Amino acid sequence: xxxxxxxxxxxxxxxxxxxxxxxxxxxxxxxxxxxxxxxxxxxxxxxxxxxxxxxxxxxxxxxxxxxxxxxxxxxxxxxxxxxxxxxxxxxxxxxxxxxxxxxxxxxxxxxxxxxxxxxxxxxxxxxxxxxxxxxxxxxxxxxxxxxxxxxxxxxxxxxxxxxxxxxxxxxxxxxxxxxxxxx
Numbered sequence: 007x008x009x010x011x012x013x014x015x016x017x018x019x020x021x022x023x024x025x026x027x028x029x030x031x032x033x034x035x036x037x038x039x040x041x042x043x044x045x046x047x048x049x050x051x052x053x054x055x056x057x058x059x060x061x062x063x064x065x066x067x068x069x070x071x072x073x074x075x076x077x078x079x080x081x082x083x084x085x086x087x088x089x090x091x092x093x094x095x096x097x098x099x100x101x102x103x104x105x106x107x108x109x110x111x112x113x114x115x116x117x118x119x120x121x122x123x124x125x126x127x128x129x130x131x132x133x134x135x136x137x138x139x140x141x142x143x144x145x146x147x148x149x150x151x152x153x154x155x156x157x158x159x160x161x162x163x164x165x166x167x168x169x170x171x172x173x174x175x176x177x178x179x180x181x182x183x184x185x186x187x188x189x
Contacts, residue, residue, distance in 0.1 A: 011189040014042035016083040018188070019110075021048050021074065021103060021128075025092025028058035028065040029174045030122050034086060037181045043188075046071040046082070050100045059090045074102050079110035084188050089123025089143060089173075098131035107132040111167065118187040120169035122180055126150055129168065138165040141172050 018038055022031055035045050049056050049070045058065035079085065085107065087094065097103040110116045111134050121129050126142040127149065129135045136154030141163040150157050161176040162169065162183045169187065171180040 011185050012042045013038060013083075013185060013189055016042070016188050017044045017046065017081060018084045018086060018184075019046050019048045019072075019077070019079075019082045020086045020088065021097065021106065022056060022068075022088055023050050023093055023096050023100075023103075024056050025059045025090055025096065026056065026088045027090030027093070027123055027174070028060040030088035030090065030125075030177070031058065031068065031086075032066070033174070033177050034088070034122075034181050034184070037177070038184070041185055041189075043083075046077070048072050048074050048077055048106075050074055050097065050103050059092055074100075074106045079106060079113040080115050082110070082116060084118040084120065084184055085110040085116060086184070087119075087121040087125035087128050089121070089125040091124055094124045094127040098128050104128070104132050108134070116167065118167050118169050118184045120171075120180065120184050122171040122176065123173055126155075126170050129170070130155070134168065138168055139163050140165065140168065140170040142170060143173055 055067040130153035162179040
């Protein structure tokens with residue numbers, strides 16, 4: 007990938023709720039914005055901010071730009087699903103969030119549906135990983151295999167428009183692959 011790939015004119019949704027892993031939302035958001043992307047934090051919560059989980063305690067809050075029920079995947083060029091244990095577990099129990107993820111995957115304008123750490127739980131809940139190669143935080147490997155995925159221990163795995171990574175150490179590779187698909 008060339009360093010000059012820019013994302014000017016591209017719009018990316020990050021779907022999250024309280025308990026998202028702070029670094030897995032903030033760092034990709036900042037890196038993608040530096041490349042020119044417009045980022046919307048999309049949530050299921052009817053409030054102005056959502057609060058992160060930062061390793062072992064509550065962390066920073068981020069502004070919510072839109073409710074998942076008020077936007078369409080066709081508004082975006084990519085969808086990012088940050089991890090943490092709390093965030094994807096809450097989102098996978100929300101019908102609107104799961105429907106949004108499925109629609110994003112089916113939408114031709116969306117070039118990447120990217121999930122990191124425990125985020126691939128949402129891909130499993132959305133029935134998107136059967137027969138696909140993915141990676142994740144190791145503790146959910148069995149969940150993903152049981153959902154039909156082929157699991158690989160790599161920093162970033164791409165299967166079609168699905169992009170998955172294991173943990174915060176993989177964020178640079180994760181963002182590079184999203185950029186490559188969207189640019």
